[in-house]
Amino acid sequence: MREITYASAIKEAMVQEMRIDKDVFILGEDIGIYGGSFGVTNGMIEEFGPERVRNTPISESAISGCAVGVAMMGMRPILEIQFSDFVMIAMDNIVNQAAKMRYMFGGKTQVPMVVRLPSGSGLGFAAQHSQSLEAWMAHVPGLIVVQPSNPYDAKGLMKTAIHNNNPVIFFEQKGLYNTKADVPEEEYKIPLGVAEVKKEGTDLTVVATGIMVNRTLEAAEELEKDGNSIEVIDPRTLVPLDIKTIIESVKKTNRALVVYEAVERGGYGAEIASLIGESEAFDFLDEPVSRLGGIATPIPYNPKLEKAAVPQVEDIVKKVKSMMNK
């Protein structure tokens, strides 16, 4: 099988769907000849032309509002918000409009749009270009929120997202764009609400999201050397969340840690931790469910400080060890 990058996997999913379905098109800032800020849409304007790869004015409210309007006309827009941080300007259209249209119109309208959000830290983009805001989106009824951690899932989830008739918020970690993995060229989809057990283990369950899946897998290898057997779960989709797989795992390992890049306070990992605490897994716990997330500051520009602001492999190792040694 061929290896392709996370960015190429997302692009391949969009290209394949656009070839099949004339109603699918993409819009966003600099996505044409420039190929998008992270190169995800490179070459697409050459194949599909400017009507279907639509460069927009710098106007996030209009990009998202226009997408809501055009989606209600039966098209299937995929919009790229250049950095997920700019989604603030599009929030009314996502939260008040896209998420609520079907509900308010008694199921008679649908807004099948995909909002692509390049997010996360680690590339030196500083405070206003590096946030992880998935908890905001997961809070809103009516949205679907996905967060692929690898190229294979990115392609399969993008396909699922394009086919879904609800608005889908698609979080892409910028640091993952150049990571490579085996991705089949042919058609496949990743269902919503199905987590993946990335590594089986017996001593402690780590539920990790986005880029933290990769860091946790690295940490697990490290921990293995000291005889700690870690089970790693990637929920892949936050809304809906496959809580059953997580609960089953915790019942087996008796310990649970949630690792996420976003600010720990109020992050989506807090929701996962609560769900574990409220479930039948509670009776199996040897110690309280724990969280490891970002510190409560804006993401620093200084590379050392930037690293310090979000969990790194060694932080995960340290946290797990402290839990195992209790």
Added chain:
Amino acid sequence: MKHVLESVESQFEVFQILNEDGKIVNKDDMPDLSDEDLKELMRRMVYTRVLDQRSIALNRQGRLGFYAPTAGQEASQLGSHFALEKDDFILPGYRDVPQLIWHGLPLYQAFLFSRGHFHGNQMPEGVNALSPQIIIGAQYVQAAGVALGMKLRGKKAVAVTYTGDGGTSQGDFYEGMNFAGAYGAPAIFFVQNNYFAISVPVEQQTAAKTLAQKAVAAGIEGIQVDGMDVLAMYAATKHARERAINGDGPMLIEALTYRYGPHTMAGDDPTRYRTEDLDNEWEKKDPIVRFRTFLEGKKLWSEEEENKVIEQAKDDIKEAIKEADKYPKQKVTDLMENMYEELPHNLQEQWEEYKEKESK
């Protein structure tokens, strides 16, 4: 260094056909409407005035919920709508329920909308419209999207959206026009300038002398129209529609109008921010009074005819309220079912719990 603001602003003139005394003052732009069309316009305005009065009364009796009074704005709302076709797509603001009704939304559903029942927002097949937007200005960016959709699909139709003077201060107002302009999308943007955004007068809203001139910055045409003149509103809209369909791009139409009543029925008292003199001044410009004078001059209208419309409206409203009362009440499970195309598995449990409660 050359300043252009004054010269740009002075270019905007109020477009009028029928003056306050019911006389045609602009024969050149007189639209080609049959006698029957002219009478239909009058019927719609009279009918809508009755609907407004009854809706206010029903609200006070607790039989309707949210309601934004429309009296005074009939020419602006219905004159513009009369120039539209069935295929045109309306994105209204919350005061624009009359256009929806004349676009095909049954009256009982308009009442259910007022009561917050989702069925009020379920547009019947073939009624191309959204239910009223509540967030100020949001319909402008969506209209750009709907218009883009029409263009992409090769439809010979336009997206038509309405906001008020206050809405023009929103970023969405400008972004929507700019987007539609950049894409040459077939959209008509209306501003019904009734001079007060709840209590804030328009001169506190902007330094711009007209709201129509805001089109210039977006590179699209803008026009200021006497919004109490139903013929001018019709003619301006017809013109904007033809341009849009011919691929000449979107247009902004500012209608100068006035709402006689409060902002909404949720506790607004306009005497706190408007004088009686101002109210009286605007009532002299009333769209129905001047059009009646015009039609009577042409021997097309009579008191008898007007009474017939009033009675018809009252009967329809009575029936529609009965029908709204009869409609099944909404349940918690409805809310969940309406939210996603397929219920996510973790909402399924919630749904089952309520389904059981509701069956008892």
